[in-house]
Amino acid sequence: xxxxxxxxxxxxxxxxxxxxxxxxxxxxxxxxxxxxxxxxxxxxxxxxxxxxxxxxxxxxxxxxxxxxxxxxxxxxxxxxxxxxxxxxxxxxxxxxxxxxxxxxxxxxxxxxxxx
Amino acid sequence: xxxxxxxxxxxxxxxxxxxxxxxxxxxxxxxxxxxxxxxxxxxxxxxxxxxxxxxxxxxxxxxxxxxxxxxxxxxxxxxxxxxxxxxxxxxxxxxxxxxxxxxxxxxxxxxxxxx
Numbered sequence: 001x002x003x004x005x006x007x008x009x010x011x012x013x014x015x016x017x018x019x020x021x022x023x024x025x026x027x028x029x030x031x032x033x034x035x036x037x038x039x040x041x042x043x044x045x046x047x048x049x050x051x052x053x054x055x056x057x058x059x060x061x062x063x064x065x066x067x068x069x070x071x072x073x074x075x076x077x078x079x080x081x082x083x084x085x086x087x088x089x090x091x092x093x094x095x096x097x098x099x100x101x102x103x104x105x106x107x108x109x110x111x112x113x114x115x
Numbered sequence: 116x117x118x119x120x121x122x123x124x125x126x127x128x129x130x131x132x133x134x135x136x137x138x139x140x141x142x143x144x145x146x147x148x149x150x151x152x153x154x155x156x157x158x159x160x161x162x163x164x165x166x167x168x169x170x171x172x173x174x175x176x177x178x179x180x181x182x183x184x185x186x187x188x189x190x191x192x193x194x195x196x197x198x199x200x201x202x203x204x205x206x207x208x209x210x211x212x213x214x215x216x217x218x219x220x221x222x223x224x225x226x227x228x229x230x
Contacts, residue, residue, distance in 0.1 A: 004157075037221070044118065044223035045206070091158065101171050102148070103219065105158035 002027045004094050006106035013082045014114050020067075021077045021109045023092030030054075031097040034068065034075045039108075040088040048090070051075065053097070079111075087113045117141040119222035121207050127228045128197055136192045136225045140209030147190045148208040148219060149182065151175070158206065164190065197229045 003026045013019035025034070036048040051059045051068045058066050063080045079086055092106040120139045128134045140147050149161040162172040164182050179195045190209075194201055204226050208219040 045221040047218060047220075050218070093158075101146075101163050101213075102160035102173075103150070103158070104160070105150075105152075107155070107157050 002029075002094050002096070002104045004092050004104050004106040006092050006109050008109045009107070010110045010112070012112040012114055013079070013086075015082055015084060017082055018078060018080045019082055019111065021079075021090050021092075021111070023075045023077070023106055025073050025075065025092070025094050025104075027073070027094065027096075029096055029098060033095045033097060034066075035093040035095070035103070036064070036066070036075075036077045037091040037093060037105075038086075038088045039091065045091065049077065082113050084113050084115065087111055117220075119207055119209055119220050121205075121222040121225050123225060124223065125226045125228070127230065130199055130229055131196050134194050134197055134227065136194075136205050136207075136227070138190045138192070138207030138209075138222055139188050140190055140207065141211075141220055142188070144209035144211050144220075146170075146210040146213065146219075147182075147184065148210070149192045150206040150208065150221075151203040152206065152224075153200075153203045161192070194227075197227075199229050202227055202229045 005024045032053045034051045037045040038048045039045045049061045049064050065078045067076045089108045091108045094104045122137045147164040152158040162176045163170045181193045183191050204224045206224045207222040210219045211217045
């Protein structure tokens with residue numbers, strides 16, 4: 001079964017600085033997707049960024065980028081120029097491209113942005 | 116932008132009582148999901164639903180759980196006889212299709228507290 005591990009329950013970053021959130025996963029599949037979701041307090045989960053396993057190029061979305069290391073099964077999220085609105089719980093998730101029906105989530109990393 | 120909505124945001128119930136959690140998926144979506152997150156643990160898949168029937172369910176989704184799409188807009192999760200360990204955040208999600216680029220959109224969650 002697929003597992004997703006986020007080893008950092010909490011992280012903090014100074015406003016305008018850069019922070020990296022870690023995620024590792026385990027799968028025997030070769031075709032899959034990886035995601036980072038952001039969940040602000042009492043609000044819904046929002047897709048931040050997505051990576052397709054067959055693409056070598058790391059995904060980027062404005063200030064958010066990933067470091068996808070397929071061989072190492074590592075998928076970290078880098079947030080540049082951190083803003084107060086980035087404060088949230090961040091979940092790493094995996095979805096098979098073959099079965100594709102369900103997500104496997106990590107336990108989340110709570111990010112605090114310090115003014 | 117269309118959103119998945121869930122009601123109530125917080126539900127408190129006594130052990131042994133039935134509870135119904137409600138979700139309104141995005142209107143043109145065809146696939147519906149429930150996930151739960153026990154405090155401090157991973158978000159876990161419960162069930163997926165398509166064409167008025169369950170397409171996949173996890174081990175967690177036992178006989179005390181049921182899902183229904185009673186009309187064209189709502190998608191409900193019923194827990195027949197709640198237990199203390201059912202206390203969790205329950206997330207609904209919906210998806211347009213099964214293709215590569217059809218992602219799940221999550222609702223804000225319902226916090227269920229069983230006393």
